[in-house]
Amino acid sequence: MKTLFFVLGILCPALHLHAQPLTVGDTLHWQPAVVYSKGQPRAFTGKDQPLLLVFINPTCGSCDQQLRYLDSIGASLPASLQIIAVTRYTYPELQNKLLTPALLRSPHLSFLTADTLLRKRFPYYLVPHLVWIGHSGRVAAITGAKEVTPAALNDLTHRKTISLPLKKDFINFQREQPFATQEELLLLRPPLISSSLLPYAEGLADGVGRHLLYNNSVRRIYLINVTRKELYYYATPSSERNFDLRLRDTLAFNPASDSNQYRYCYELMVPATTDQSTIRRLMLEDFDRLFNYQRKEKTVKTNGRLITSTILTDRL
Numbered sequence: 001m002k003t004l005f006f007v008l009g010i011l012c013p014a015l016h017l018h019a020q021p022l023t024v025g026d027t028l029h030w031q032p033a034v035v036y037s038k039g040q041p042r043a044f045t046g047k048d049q050p051l052l053l054v055f056i057n058p059t060c061g062s063c064d065q066q067l068r069y070l071d072s073i074g075a076s077l078p079a080s081l082q083i084i085a086v087t088r089y090t091y092p093e094l095q096n097k098l099l100t101p102a103l104l105r106s107p108h109l110s111f112l113t114a115d116t117l118l119r120k121r122f123p124y125y126l127v128p129h130l131v132w133i134g135h136s137g138r139v140a141a142i143t144g145a146k147e148v149t150p151a152a153l154n155d156l157t158h159r160k161t162i163s164l165p166l167k168k169d170f171i172n173f174q175r176e177q178p179f180a181t182q183e184e185l186l187l188l189r190p191p192l193i194s195s196s197l198l199p200y201a202e203g204l205a206d207g208v209g210r211h212l213l214y215n216n217s218v219r220r221i222y223l224i225n226v227t228r229k230e231l232y233y234y235a236t237p238s239s240e241r242n243f244d245l246r247l248r249d250t251l252a253f254n255p256a257s258d259s260n261q262y263r264y265c266y267e268l269m270v271p272a273t274t275d276q277s278t279i280r281r282l283m284l285e286d287f288d289r290l291f292n293y294q295r296k297e298k299t300v301k302t303n304g305r306l307i308t309s310t311i312l313t314d315r316l
Helices: 013-017 061-076 091-098 150-157 182-186 228-235 276-291
Strands: 033-037 040-044 051-055 082-086 110-112 129-133 139-143 194-199 207-213 218-227 243-246 263-271 293-302 305-314
Touching (some): 218 276, 276 293
Parallel strands (some): 051 082, 243 305
Antiparallel strands (some): 033 040, 051 129, 129 139
16 A cells, blocks of 8 residues: 655755756756655655656646546555646645545545646646656656556556657647737727638647736637537527537537647637627627538527527538
8 A cells, every 4th residue: 555645845955956858868867855645744765766746726626636536546556656646736725625535545645735836847738647767767748637547657667668649738828918919919990800811729728718908908719629609609699509510520619629620729819999799799600600510590489488489501
């Protein structure tokens, strides 16, 4: 049974002095840290043993799922393997309903808290972000969650070569930065309406948001890595979110969850005073044009209730 460590100490200042990013093939010189095992302080050196660093945000559902998976397979993994979840949150914050007590008590997981240094060594945008480190401190792989399997972890532990795809992150992505450049926006004239549709962006989390720009004069709405269905869903009033598809390729409208071919990043920028109904109309007109769809609404009475559906067909 492996020992649970809570890493509450700050890594040695020497690590901070050399906190340049590392990648596969580089060596992490791990310095001793103050650790806790079920509340009791211990020293953790990290020398001559394999490590799996799991960078997490404890409010992230995917991170919680990843930790639960690692906890579930922990008993089948070699005792020499240390699985360390790394977070910028403090231990009291983790206790304060951010992580479940069962995960905090897991004999298979360790936690390094209040981290400011390891993230500089292994920058990321998406979590969970996993760094595989061999016995000698050499970085063997940097992956996302789906590459973590008992077989791969056993290979890491038994000094076998592991070949896993490098996780791609959009490190410098700023959600509040428009897709269009400010120079492009300056070419526009009132009523400032700009829209952009870009392909799926690897390394970005799905997301939807809106905010004001340029002294609160422009409203920006953006959707990241979403399907055509999600685009239409967002722009359609809740009472009309029933889609009657009469398309030649319905998979293009609602692709499989593991397919990114028909996922997009979309942005609409309008004057800040634009009302919601106008925003929805502009978005729907945009999507109809971009995807060459013809759209109409049909309202029928069912069980005494009026039900409105959006009918989508291919434009002739």
